[in-house]
Amino acid sequence: xxxxxxxxxxxxxxxxxxIMKSKQSLEVLKQKQLVYLQKxxxxxxxxxxxxxxxxxxxxxxxxxxxxxxxxxxxxxxLKDRSTNVSGDREYKSLKKESENLRAKQxxxxxxxxxxxxxxxxxxxxxxxxxxxFDEQEALLQIELNAVSDHISQxxxxxxxxxxQRPEHEVNVPEDWLSKYSRMRSAVANxxxxxxxxxxxxxxxxxxxxxxxxxxxxxxxxxxxxxxxLYDPTTYTHAVGGVL
Ligand SMILES: [Zn+2]
Numbered sequence: 297x298x299x300x301x302x303x304x305x306x307x308x309x310x311x312x313x314x315i316m317k318s319k320q321s322l323e324v325l326k327q328k329q330l331v332y333l334q335k336x337x338x339x340x341x342x343x344x345x346x347x348x349x350x351x352x353x354x355x356x357x358x359x360x361x362x363x364x365x366x367x368x369x370x371x372x373x374l375k376d377r378s379t380n381v382s383g384d385r386e387y388k389s390l391k392k393e394s395e396n397l398r399a400k401q402x403x404x405x406x407x408x409x410x411x412x413x414x415x416x417x418x419x420x421x422x423x424x425x426x427x428x429f430d431e432q433e434a435l436l437q438i439e440l441n442a443v444s445d446h447i448s449q450x451x452x453x454x455x456x457x458x459x460q461r462p463e464h465e466v467n468v469p470e471d472w473l474s475k476y477s478r479m480r481s482a483v484a485n486x487x488x489x490x491x492x493x494x495x496x497x498x499x500x501x502x503x504x505x506x507x508x509x510x511x512x513x514x515x516x517x518x519x520x521x522x523x524x525l526y527d528p529t530t531y532t533h534a535v536g537g538v539l
Contacts, residue, residue, distance in 0.1 A: 297472070298513065299530075302515070302530070304464075306487075309486075311464045315457045318457060321450050325443055329443045332439055343426060343429050346426065347422070349422065350419060353411075360408045363404065479524060490510055491528075493507060497518070498521035500519060500520030507527075
């Protein structure tokens with residue numbers, strides 16, 4: 297391969313690495329977005345759950361109030377009956393019934409008060425929980441918005457890189473493009489530099505003959521892992537550096 301083709305090829309590899317980096321960033325951001333969405337969902341679920349608890353406590357109070365009302369009505373009915381008592385026997389029976397009813401009312405009053413107390417305490421606790429949920433939700437929403445903005449920026453970057461890619465293939469020899477394309481579909485780093493006379497990916501040895509070819513701008517496949525090997529010292533791009 298002539299030095300210019302070699303440079304263009306390595307530039308293409310570098311360019312593809314920037315595409316891969318962008319895809320990885322996007323993946324990380326999307327994972328973050330998913331975590332925020334799950335957390336938000338959990339808050340909604342927890343909030344619904346405490347509301348169910350509160351409704352349950354209120355239902356308990358309502359049922360007890362209803363029963364208390366029944367007892368009050370019974371008491372009223374007894375009073376009405378007591379105005380028309382015809383004999384001593386009936387009076388005694390009425391009196392006993394009335395005493396039983398009062399005892400029931402007295403005992404139940406405590407139960408009712410407990411239910412109200414439980415409801416009021418629960419309501420306060422739930423209001424505090426809801427307040428904390430609202431705060432968490434607001435914070436998560438801010439983070440979610442930030443990560444979503446970041447995702448759309450990164451998507452634009454990736455879109456632009458992918459649009460530019462064909463330009464980077466121009467003047468790269470066709471056979472290298474096809475070799476590279478095959479390796480690219482198999483591994484994440486299809487082109488790697490030779491380091492200490494070995495493949496820098498699998499550490500497979502590179503022969504002296506191969507090293508000589510590589511230093512002459514050749515790109516050879518590693519005999520162990522089949523990645524494409526190049527000599528980083530021969531890559532002298534304007535920006536400098538190696539892969
Ligand atoms: Zn190798």
